[in-house]
Amino acid sequence: MKRRGSILAALASMAVLTAAPASFATPHAPAATAQVAIANFAFSPATLNISRGTTVTWTNQDSDPHTVTSTDSGGPLNSPMLSQSDTYSFTFNSAGTFSYICTVHPAMQGTVVVS
Numbered sequence: 001m002k003r004r005g006s007i008l009a010a011l012a013s014m015a016v017l018t019a020a021p022a023s024f025a026t027p028h029a030p031a032a033t034a035q036v037a038i039a040n041f042a043f044s045p046a047t048l049n050i051s052r053g054t055t056v057t058w059t060n061q062d063s064d065p066h067t068v069t070s071t072d073s074g075g076p077l078n079s080p081m082l083s084q085s086d087t088y089s090f091t092f093n094s095a096g097t098f099s100y101i102c103t104v105h106p107a108m109q110g111t112v113v114v115s
């Protein structure tokens, strides 16, 4: 009947509304990002936990220069010298634990854990 029909139509439109975000969330999902501050001669957070595919951006907030350099000679982190306000970004596409330092101040240590 008319009333049942409108209820079904309402349910159907709810289902469409519910399904719509999922159906285009996958291809159009914004890339995941994370930030690490370089401040007061330290990486913050010192240990960052992210998922594969996340782009991490380091920002040097100090007036002294710093680098973001993998302790593993194979990389993957290898920033140029970062002056104040400079940024360095890297997208982690493989899982693992990635340790890095600042080559100017090797006591500065950080780790990115990619799951």
Ligand SMILES: [Cu+2]
Binding pocket: 041, 065, 066, 067, 102, 103, 104, 105, 108
């Ligand atoms: Cu440094």
